[in-house]
Amino acid sequence: MAWMAWTLPTAIFFTVIALLLITFTVLAIRFPETPRVGILRIETTRGDRLFITLLGSAFINLAWLGTMSAPQWGALIVCLIYATAVFRWV
Structure with missing residues (x-):
């Protein structure tokens, strides 16, 4: 390896x-946990929201790398805010 x-x-x-x-x-x-319906209007569980968070965070990091010259720590902060929003409202 x-x-x-x-x-x-x-x-x-x-x-x-x-x-x-x-x-x-x-x-x-x-x-x-019983599934709940959030702003996406689909039933999601904790695992679903984790998957949505990880997938969205990957795209946030890729967009950050492609468009910003700032350090990657900024993308981490954006991802944490995104994760909080997903677990709260999705």
């Missing part, structure tokens, strides 16, 4: 994703 850039940020990224999946699995087992 020498062809991959296993840097500290890469390791942190995959660790955070793994911890999110474990956390949401434990939450689903301990606190079952």
Whole structure:
């Protein structure tokens, strides 16, 4: 696997994703949730909202890289605001 850039940020990224999946699995087992309808007018659960958040965050980061010359930390802040909105209203 020498062809991959296993840097500290890469390791942190995959660790955070793994911890999110474990956390949401434990939450689903301990606190079952009924789907709710938000502003998208579709039924979503915690896992659905996590998927929407991760997908949207990927697009936010790609757009940030393509259009901004500012550090990537700014995209992280935008992604956190986006995640808060998704879990609150979707």
